[in-house]
Amino acid sequence: MKGMTRDRLIDYIRQVLPMSLVQAMKVTVKFHPVPVERNAYVLKASAICNTSYFVEQGVLRSYTYDLDGNEVTTAFFTSGTYCSDLLSFFKRTPAREYIQAITDVRAWAISYADMQESFHTIPEFREFGRLNIVGQYSLLKERMLSNLQETAEKRYSDLIGIYPEILQQVPLKYIASYLGIADTSLSRIRKEALKK
Amino acid sequence: MKGMTRDRLIDYIRQVLPMSLVQAMKVTVKFHPVPVERNAYVLKASAICNTSYFVEQGVLRSYTYDLDGNEVTTAFFTSGTYCSDLLSFFKRTPAREYIQAITDVRAWAISYADMQESFHTIPEFREFGRLNIVGQYSLLKERMLSNLQETAEKRYSDLIGIYPEILQQVPLKYIASYLGIADTSLSRIRKEALKK
């Protein structure tokens, strides 16, 4: 991780909660850089999630299994986003999901213990943490609503519009299961979309 | 609202974050009692949610419309739970949901401005608020996972097992749309369940 600066992490923090550079640097104090190899897991189901990540470079996905035993992708984590199983992390309960690197990844990690400590010792961290959770809640809720209110085609084009790296680096079958459709259906959708 | 004590609100706060009775009472300072009549709305889509409620008595539901214009119930709020559109409330964005009382309701309300003030002046409130959001996030995520991983029948029996008042006070069509199935399908499920 030689030469890995905190710039993007600092940008992320200041985007969640505007603050001075000095303050933002204090917030980053307990984050440390980690490389994750393609296909490696940063979390496995039934373990308790002990680490949260800020993704500097690369893509991860979380997934679980549905009723019929099919893999279902529950989220993508691209560069510039926050990656964790917050349910397991904060509630200290066994994870029901796997989180796996799809590409080689560079990330900033913070442990549960360090986060607790920062919460209690760094006021800016406390506020950042709270707003970060609100942001994660919003993402989840917005996704739930768009699943109800948009077609799979719209959700597909929105997804790859906002996160083009997903289309480039993620197999379509993962995208399909994220959208809640079969990979064959996504193929059909893409074919239709081409006509336009 | 004569004779309405803060006991249940205080219980809720101390269950989210254990603290002394005196501390918990301080946290409740900005909450004030409001009655809500059956069928009245506490939030309408496109408005910005300015109030959060703790439900003392009664049931509310939030709903929106899907692609085909069908009403979809997105949540129930029973007595002893926290009721708000957190996405709209914290992000100050127009709500995409309606929140309506299904029965007459007694609730404790807090405005956005008062909550912000309490966040900054009452340390216990700050911590309660943070844990409350984590709790709401967890509810949403757990629901997402159970939608993937359990049958509609299991989700139905879980729901009415945990919140029996819903079965007693809520029309089945609302429960069906909450479960993501047609009301006729819920009828089929209930008929099957009776055989056991």
Added chain:
DNA sequence: TCCTCCACTTGACATAGGAAAAGAAATACG
């Protein structure tokens, strides 16, 4: 260069679950 493995597409087929309609049962109300 060839071979193998994935990723992706395509078409045939099957089916779970929704829509519609109509009746029964329960509830509200004048």
Added chain:
DNA sequence: CGTATTTCTTTTCCTATGTCAAGTGGAGGA
């Protein structure tokens, strides 16, 4: 009370979408 309204059930029909299986193309390894 008796009428109207809503809730719930049940049946029939139908279609959107998933499963399965086969086939194409491209990337990487030996």
